[in-house]
Amino acid sequence: MTEAVTIRGAGVVGLCVATELAARGVAVTLSDPAPGPGAHGCSWWAGGMLAPFCEGFSAEEPVVRLGQEAADWWAAQGVAVIRRGSLVVTLQRDRRELDLFARRTKGHRPVTGAELAALEPHLAERHDRALFFETEAHIDPRAALLHLRRRLEEAGARFEQTGAAPDGPVIDCRGLAARDSLPELRGVKGEMVVLRSADMRLSRPVRLLHPRFPLYIVPRGDGVFMLGATQIESGERGRASARSVMELLSAAYALHPAFGEAEVLEIGADARPAFPDNLPRLTRKGRVIHVNGLFRHGFLLSPALARMTAAMVTGETATPELAHEDHG
Amino acid sequence: MPVFYETEVTSRLMLGTAQYPSPAILAQAFRRSGAGVATVSLRREAGGERAGQAFWDMIRELGVHVLPNTAGCHSVREAVTTAQMARELFDTNWIKLEVIGNADTLQPDPFGLVEAARILTDEGFAVFPYCTEDLVLCERLIEAGCRVLMPWGAPIGTGLGLNNIYGLRSLRAHFPDLPLVIDAGLGLPSQAAQAMELGYDAVLLNTAVARAGDPAAMAEGFARALEAGRLGFEADPMEPRDMAAPSTPVFGKAVL
Numbered sequence: 210m211t212e213a214v215t216i217r218g219a220g221v222v223g224l225c226v227a228t229e230l231a232a233r234g235v236a237v238t239l240s241d242p243a244p245g246p247g248a249h250g251c252s253w254w255a256g257g258m259l260a261p262f263c264e265g266f267s268a269e270e271p272v273v274r275l276g277q278e279a280a281d282w283w284a285a286q287g288v289a290v291i292r293r294g295s296l297v298v299t300l301q302r303d304r305r306e307l308d309l310f311a312r313r314t315k316g317h318r319p320v321t322g323a324e325l326a327a328l329e330p331h332l333a334e335r336h337d338r339a340l341f342f343e344t345e346a347h348i349d350p351r352a353a354l355l356h357l358r359r360r361l362e363e364a365g366a367r368f369e370q371t372g373a374a375p376d377g378p379v380i381d382c383r384g385l386a387a388r389d390s391l392p393e394l395r396g397v398k399g400e401m402v403v404l405r406s407a408d409m410r411l412s413r414p415v416r417l418l419h420p421r422f423p424l425y426i427v428p429r430g431d432g433v434f435m436l437g438a439t440q441i442e443s444g445e446r447g448r449a450s451a452r453s454v455m456e457l458l459s460a461a462y463a464l465h466p467a468f469g470e471a472e473v474l475e476i477g478a479d480a481r482p483a484f485p486d487n488l489p490r491l492t493r494k495g496r497v498i499h500v501n502g503l504f505r506h507g508f509l510l511s512p513a514l515a516r517m518t519a520a521m522v523t524g525e526t527a528t529p530e531l532a533h534e535d536h537g
Numbered sequence: 538m539p540v541f542y543e544t545e546v547t548s549r550l551m552l553g554t555a556q557y558p559s560p561a562i563l564a565q566a567f568r569r570s571g572a573g574v575a576t577v578s579l580r581r582e583a584g585g586e587r588a589g590q591a592f593w594d595m596i597r598e599l600g601v602h603v604l605p606n607t608a609g610c611h612s613v614r615e616a617v618t619t620a621q622m623a624r625e626l627f628d629t630n631w632i633k634l635e636v637i638g639n640a641d642t643l644q645p646d647p648f649g650l651v652e653a654a655r656i657l658t659d660e661g662f663a664v665f666p667y668c669t670e671d672l673v674l675c676e677r678l679i680e681a682g683c684r685v686l687m688p689w690g691a692p693i694g695t696g697l698g699l700n701n702i703y704g705l706r707s708l709r710a711h712f713p714d715l716p717l718v719i720d721a722g723l724g725l726p727s728q729a730a731q732a733m734e735l736g737y738d739a740v741l742l743n744t745a746v747a748r749a750g751d752p753a754a755m756a757e758g759f760a761r762a763l764e765a766g767r768l769g770f771e772a773d774p775m776e777p778r779d780m781a782a783p784s785t786p787v788f789g790k791a792v793l
Contacts, residue, residue: 267558268558269558313750394591395592395595396591398588420694421694443589444588444589444590444591483559485559485560485595486559486560486561487558487560487561488559
């Protein structure tokens with residue numbers, strides 16, 4: 210029997226790790242200064258795309274491979290996983306960007322004309338060519354966080370807001386706040402906008418490739434759309450700049466002018482925790498295991514990282530993939 | 538190797554630091570290519586409490602000369618303020634001066650550029666102006682105190698190569714002793730070699746390397762092309778001619 214484990218940080222990583230450990234019969238305590246999932250954590254601002262193949266354009270191989278287990282994992286937890294794939298388009302003059310994207314990614318096929326119109330009629334009004342990543346999926350990240358939290362509570366997990374130093378093993382999932390013990394960690398700022406449009410319908414995430422203003426739009430249902438996200442080398446949290454918001458909105462407007470009439474529901478910003486290679490790491494420091502650096506892949510990679518962490522804690526695996534030697 | 542404002546650099550390759558898949562890959566690109574200068578953009582990264590510090594520290598750790606830039610500035614005032622901020626943050630008086638005149642083509646605003654160059658030179662900056670290949674503009678920039686010129690090959694990020702060979706050649710001819718750097722618009726190593734063959738001193742690029750499928754390999758490709766092009770320039774190439782001239786004698790050959 211594995212002894213009780215304290216998990217510091219109840220963002221997407223902490224909740225997934227707790228879920229995996231609880232499933233193996235380990236008693237878990239989640240320690241987080243906030244009372245529950247919310248705007249204080251960067252997972253709250255995520256897109257919730259489970260798009261390992263699209264991410265492969267700029268991310269390295271482990272992201273593509275490990276990300277493929279995410280959709281099934283979330284579904285197994287009872288989270289509503291929408292498996293309708295994702296679409297990638299460009300504006301007319303940037304067509305070659307689509308060829309490049311196609312060349313450097315897998316798991317897609319071109320869709321044109323009638324087929325595109327059948328998939329996304331509103332998108333087809335403005336675009337006649339897209340890449341369809343049929344096996345990709347998306348979730349509502351906020352609903353997913355709240356769902357995991359509720360299930361853990363039901364399963365008897367303890368939640369505490371005060372950070373009393375625990376005696377037993379600790380899994381540190383604090384994200385950027387763990388920079389005090391992980392000096393290589395840095396923040397990469399992301400800004401997002403949430404819109405409501407009565408005129409626009411999308412049933413799957415759409416990415417717009419653009420040399421300067423790349424954009425993705427994730428439909429949240431009920432005419433609500435999440436527009437994301439900038440990627441700026443800055444650890445600043447919580448301040449979306451006018452320029453970034455303007456760029457996101459302009460790109461959405463260029464994707465389809467109907468977005469011009471949408472209502473702005475929310476503007477958000479936070480900093481993603483990342484290591485220099487933008488890949489996550491499992492770092493053991495004495496009795497503490499750090500799970501961090503998930504960068505823009507929190508919901509995509511937390512399931513795999515949680516599985517590896519649980520295997521490490523229960524002794525199934527001594528050094529899983531992504532285990533990082535700490536020389537500090 | 539080129540000397541910029543009394544400082545000799547170790548390579549003819551200068552690399553930007555934006556758009557790489559990760560800082561680790563950025564560092565690999567520098568290591569494999571031996572690039573001697575790193576340009577860093579301040580404007581977008583800036584936030585309260587020096588929020589970009591972690592990234593800037595990584596750039597410093599590359600151990601190359603840091604050339605902060607005023608990328609994204611559309612007015613003289615913006616560019617001057619950004620330059621002042623850069624001097625403080627990076628502890629250097631080098632500044633790559635960009636004053637953008639058109640949001641679509643990102644081409645320099647020549648009038649704002651000269652004005653900003655004058656202000657910054659007076660404040661003790663070593664100004665590296667991102668300019669067009671216009672001869673008169675370049676003369677004005679020199680009058681304003683610039684001791685390096687960085688004409689574009691083509692608009693930023695387009696990868697179109699050297700769009701105006703004639704203009705670039707005449708610039709080299711007019712300023713034989715001034716360091717000239719092709720800044721922006723290169724997409725392929727062969728274009729960098731061509732810049733060297735024209736007698737340019739260095740090239741500065743970002744997108745061509747950062748957005749390549751393998752940035753480190755592309756950076757090395759550029760470094761080698763620069764070496765090849767420079768050797769070609771120094772070796773005093775032949776002049777092209779219309780008449781074919783055999784390299785082995787044809788007289789006296791048996792006619793079969």
